[in-house]
Amino acid sequence: MNQDELKRAAARAALDELVDGAIVGVGSGSTVNFFIDYLGERRERIAGAVSSSEKSSARLRERGIEVLELNDVVAAGRPIPVYVDGADEIDTGLRMIKGGGGALTREKIVAAASGCFVCIVDASKLVERLGAFPxxxxxxxxxxxxxxxxxxxxxxxxxxxxxxxxxxxxxxxxxxxxxxxxxxxxxxxxxxxxxxxxxxLFASRPADVVLIAKPDGIERRPSRG
Ligand SMILES: O=C[C@H](O)[C@H](O)[C@H](O)COP(=O)(O)O
Missing domain, CATH: 3.30.70.260 (ACT domain)
Incomplete structure (x- = not known):
């Protein structure tokens, strides 16, 4: 499998983490782009998305998914149970370096407003120690x-x-x-x-779940009890 196929596999696995009928928090980047494509195929099962970048917002709208303003969602007391995003690096404590696409600020904001942070990566992003990626x-x-x-x-x-x-x-x-x-x-x-x-650095608020795409399948951390 090449890297794009691995990213696509991680993105697809994230569908199993979603809550039916709920708003989804959506990150940014090439892995998330695959996730948005899958999300478009099941848009009738979500209540819209809160996006972390103009690029993701455009792609969501192209796929027929309503993009909601975070302020409106929070003011209405509506939950965002799951936030799905990629990472440039992730360590064993699920702490991350993000922002390779420059969307780090809005990503941190939407993640802070969301419940479970689901990180989707190919295995090359997994590191022992953060910092090889600038x-x-x-x-x-x-x-x-x-x-x-x-x-x-x-x-x-x-x-x-x-x-x-x-x-x-x-x-x-x-x-x-x-x-x-x-x-x-x-x-x-x-x-x-x-x-x-x-x-x-997304360390004080690390991911809750990471889905790591490897040639032999998806590894979920933590594993499902
Ligand atoms: O600003 C960009 C984001 O933090 C991305 O999630 C991160 O750069 C990973 O992107 P990609 O999935 O393209 O490797």
Whole structure:
């Protein structure tokens, strides 16, 4: 199986995690794109989607799925029992690096508003220690150099993502070389700096379930009791 076939298999497996008749939280990226395609085939069984990026919203609408505003959903007290998203890396504690597609801030927001976070990945995303993938940090443009200098003090090598603007009008610094021994501490620390919108460490709120696509099938962690 090639990587796209594995991503598709993980995406398909996520259908078994959904709650019939409920709103679905939808992440972003190439793995999620496959999930949106499958979701379109069973759109009559969901009450719409809350999306984490303009790209995912467009794809959901193309597949005939209603995209709901998070503010409306929360104000109405409607639950989002399941949030489905990919990751750039995930460790054995289900902590993740996300934001390779630049959607990290809205992903963190929708995940925070949702119940079960279901992460869908091919086996290449599974790591012992986070940090081989450069850590994305969304930054207010005027704070770029201030935040970059602090990231260098941490031992990182920040590079501005060229020609990229997030859905929120900000920039992304991709940070190589960080030794991420304590993901929660690093997430908390970087998030506190003025000018940082979101750091792409999803550690204080890890995934609840990961579906790992391997050539011999899907591994679910934790396994179903
Ligand atoms: O900003 C993008 C998201 O965090 C994605 O979930 C992540 O980059 C993984 O994307 P893909 O499924 O394309 O590898």
């Amino acid at each position: 850590l994305p940090v969304e930054v207010i443009p005027m704070a770029r150099e201030l935040v970059a200098s602090r990231l260098r003090e941490l031992g990182g090598r920040p590079v501005e993502r060229a020609g990229f603007v997030t859905d929120n009008g900000n920039l992304i610094l991709d940070v190589a070389g960080l030794g991420i021994d304590d993901p929660v501490a690093m997430e908390t620390r970087i998030n506190q700096w003025p000018g940082v919108v979101t750091v792409g």
